[in-house]
Amino acid sequence: MGSRRLAVTVMCVGYFLVLLDVSIVNVALPSIGSDLGAGVGALQWTVDAYAVTLAALMLTAGTLGDLYGHKRIVLAGLALFGAGSAGCALAPTAGALVGFRALSGIGAALLLPGTLAIITRAVPDRREQARAIGVWAGVGSVALPAGPVLGGALVDGPGWRWVFWINVPIVLVAGLVTARVISESRATARRRPDVRGMVTGALALAAVVDAFVSHDSWIPVVLAAAFLLLFAAAESRAADPMIPLPLLRQQGFVVANAAAGAMNLGTLGLLFVVTLFLQRVQGRSALAAGLALLPLFLPLSVLAPIAGRMTARFGPRRPMVAGLVVAAAGAALLILLDAGTAYPVIVPGLLLWGVGLGVLTPAVVAAAVRAAPDDRAGLASAANNTARQAGGAVGIAAYGALAGDPGAGGFVGGLHLVSAVTAALFVVTALVVLLTIDRGRAERRPLRESPTFRRDDRSAPERHRVHSSREHDRHR
Template identity: 55%
Template sequence: MADTPVTLLRRAVDPARHAGSPRTVLVVMCAGYFLVLLDVTIVNVALPAIGSGLGADVGGLQWVVDGYALALASLMLTSGTAGDLYGHRRVVLGGLAVFGAASLACGLAPGIPVLVAARVAQGVGAALLLPGTLAIISRAFPDDAARARAIGVWAGIGSLALPAGPLLGGALTEAFGWRAIFLLNVPIVLVALVWAAAIVRESREEQARRLDLPGVLLGSLLLLATTYAFIEGGREGAGSPRVLVAVLVAVLAVPALALAELRRGDDAMLPVSLLRRPAFDAANVTAGIMNLGTLGTLFVLMLFLQSVQHRSALLAGLAVVPLFAPLAVIAPFGGRVTSRIGARLPAAAGLLLATAGLALLVRAGAHSPYPVLLPAFLLWGTGMGLLTPAVVAAAIEAVPAERAGLASATNNTARQTGGAIGIAVAGAIAGQPADGTRFVRGFHAVALGAAGLYAAAAVLALVLLPGMLFPGGER
């Protein structure tokens, strides 16, 4: 009887199973992590092709991006607890399976409703997968120094995913069509799934917190209602009955969520005691603003580059490489600076550089040459490279050591939440790319609004984040 593909894959990874190689575990976990972050940016460059292929307006495209971000933001905190309770190996394998099946459904979607539903499922798989990859890597490397190096590799792979997204997305869309950006995930996930099943050992916590299902449901409802209000408000107007209902639901969900979390105490999805720490709050507000401004502006920017300036998907992807490349290059340097002087100055400097870059985007018009855009991209990207490690470090430093994992997950959730809302707001402001003049004005308004938020966050960082106020001073 002929060998099946699964049998061949199992035979290929059999030596790794017996060797129990931590490096092999690291490779497989990094592959999953890379795909999760890749899907944050790879879709943006394909949006015009998706819109023309499936007959979607800007509102539909916003849901394509936000369906993934909403699920990821809603489940990020709880999936780490699920791994503690049921085993990180089991949760990661489940996440890979869901992510791979959802990617296939995205690639085969006949219309926008199916594509959005599949993107939500992709986000669920990503949320299950993301926290578990770090937990499994940490257990695979019991030595402190080796673990630190492994986590550095893991973080570096994540940094590479962001510039790779637009570039790979543009190339695939140009060569094979937009469906290829999703179908690419399927064989990679299949290999990672079989390999992980063979080599990863199960692990769980002896005294894990209980799952906070009321917190998850109310938090998801709040985020969904807020996003719906912005996206549909841009389509139908702020006075639409459905938009007003969404606003009312969001308003009512806030006290309901606060009450539910207070009642849960230490078992809450986000313990209220952590929110009483000003530095922790400032780090997460800054992280939310970071992604709100960046992902919101990026959503409109990719439509501008292709629908207004008429670049191909590949050329649009190449155009934004100078925006994302500094993240991979500067982030490690920013991390070292933050470890020496604290988060305050790197975060504030990063926010102000990004403010300048975003403000420069107002010079871009329908016929502006690329040199007009390049300084804006470089300043914006350099600022993000300094800011990202600083806000993560600030969140972790603000809590006791035993809460570091929760602090990191909260910071990631804040970023995803900010990104989802930013995309909803930016699309509502910019409108349809078909109306070129109005869209360019909207693009400028989005960029200036993001710049203003970044400037305000820089003041917040200088006042509340830990670290030196002047180089060479006391922390």
Template identity: 55%
Template sequence: MLLLTLCAGMFLVQLDVTVVNVALPTIGTQLHAGLPTQQWVVDGYAVVLAALLLAGGALGDVLGHRRIVVTGFASFGLASAGCALAPTGVVLVGFRVLQGVGAALLLPGTLAVLTHAYPGQREQARALGIWAGVSALALAGGPVLGGALLTAGGWRLLFWLNVPLTALAVVAALRIVPDSGRTGRRIDLAGAVSAAVCLAALVFAVIEHAIAAGVLAVLAGAVFVVVERRAAEPMLPPELLRSPRFTGANLVAGAMNFVGLGTILVLTLYLQGVLGYPPFAAAVRLLPGFLPLSLLGPVAGRLTARLGPRVPMLAGLALGAVALLNLLRVGQGTGYGTVLPTWLGLGLGMGLLTTAVVSAAVGGAPAGRAGVASGVNNTARQAFGAIGVAVFGTVAGEPARHAAFVSGLHVVGVLGAAAWAVAIAITACTVR
């Protein structure tokens, strides 16, 4: 029941990353919202989630992970109700931002509770495998479930779905989730604020190609470094960064989402813009890659429990890198069957990789820092994922220009394979 409750939190957070995408045209029509507002319905959630994950993890270490998980569930549910009732596009974006706040509390909190509840290396790896499988299932089911709910009851039903689920989760968390954390440390407010500004500005700069936001991210990052060096109880303790396993695992986690989410974007654009599939049909054709990503989570958990994280990480990265090179075979006259090996191989690779890389990251953290460790890991994945979407989308270009887009896919394949080759080297050097 504890694992089920924690997985429910992960499922809701990840589901809301993708479930709303297919409803954007309908939302724009009914709320008279233009394209920029529609984009911020997605990005408002993503930016705040990436910006506050580190602070959410640190709060759990100081105030107690159960309290933060319950607060996250409640905030997420209330914000979902606000989204469902939103009369205008601007109001909807505002409540999506509040959803991101709740998700930023919830996501590192569930992972920290899980690591405390299953302290043994083997049982922890198996639990992380189930947790990762549920995460992948949410990403896979988001577009399909969104299309089904949109057809059945309209876009507001996408958000009403969260309300009873979070209410049940709050009750379950209060009864089942043990109280961990509460280290007695003080909250590093200056570190939390400067980190949030840095991450939010960075993701905003990548999404909107805004130079001013990039400058702000650099300045806030410099402030964060100075603050953390002078703080008596820094939010990001130096011992975390001195751990080669922790640092290496988080770099690999970032590379995983940079390539994975970026490739999902360009493949979706290829299926719709080049091959001409409608949105729901394109989402169905992405299932062959999402299903192994979901189903391999528990299997990878058992492999990690038996062999440690190094072997599954290397196997997943190698398999994905080879699959990405298959994009070099794509031409203007080729169809779905040509890109399918890339997506299937990438799904298999990420299915092996996700559990192992999370296990390596949280396993490399010192005692009492599970919240911050999970916050760093989730921040790396969310931030690098957003950057990957922006970079791969820019490289591929407009799908309406078929020849240029196919050439961009070739570059994406080489770039993704190279990034994962570097991740293989990092894994070999840091994860023992």
């Protein structure tokens, strides 16, 4: 029992670090820019280098765990994540920082799918397993509000480099415990990594992001179009594609993932601009800015279980529409902000935005999983995570380009513009969901005439759940 708890604990630590690095860096951006002489484009890539590699490699990382064992892949992920964090802490230039952030993103992509797979294998009893997965999900929800506050304290204290140094000792301890406590899973999957899809997909996403960051050049646009075509060709010909084409014919699956992408595009893009506004325009310290953002992040943790019960009772459609409309209202209130706006005036917009996201997030994941066949739930969840990370990466690049330099006179007007764009994006997405997502609790349909779906290529967590359930029933 002790080793099981230790296994669950160390995997939750790994999951926490992956999500913490999504939000902890934002409040450090002004300090990084001042120290390294980085402009808005370099700051965008400081966030996006992590998000792009995480989004591009997450689906493939699950397959690598199935093939070579999740313990090996998690240990590799911890090593790369730790090395990338140390490199970021020591980075002498903005370019080096971006490169090491990409390395951290690769490690995070290897780490994230394996944490859940190892937990489901370490805890075979179905009731205990459900509790363990609940703890895992709860730890992830705490990471988002913890990021800005912890990051702000570190930036105002020992300095921005400690935002990355803090990961290194935690990764070392987690790696030692993983090597000692976790037993290796046997490779049972017959799937092969979709290397062409992985490479072309990563290059396409990076080119799309660069097209927004370097908005005065057509070269990234041409490259993005070329890589997207190559990615589509690779997926259509692959024996085991990252995204099986039959899933893309399921309307519910496509709309759910489009909504997930739109959610993070608007949220992470607007958060990037709002963080710069709080620090560079209103002059708050990093810690004060992190604390100021708590009304946005706390509802994500508090409302997650309530929204999950709402989704179970009513299906994902109603919570998705309600969450998008409330989040749109919050984003619209941010249009009222200017350099002299008092904090009490800022709170309602942040709070409504956070409440909307808290209701929306579980429903978006549920809609994607329920639109897929039962034996593709793992892939559907991974695809939804990928859509969110990709949307966030594009949002940061696009919104940074729209808002401009926070030192320029037009930045507040840029904040008003991106707030209005976010509100409109959420309303349009709500209308699409209202018109397309099935009213019922599920929209699963069988996928026909696809040899890819006839093999037992379920995700590792799904196979472990089935196997564990059968073993438990056999010995009961």
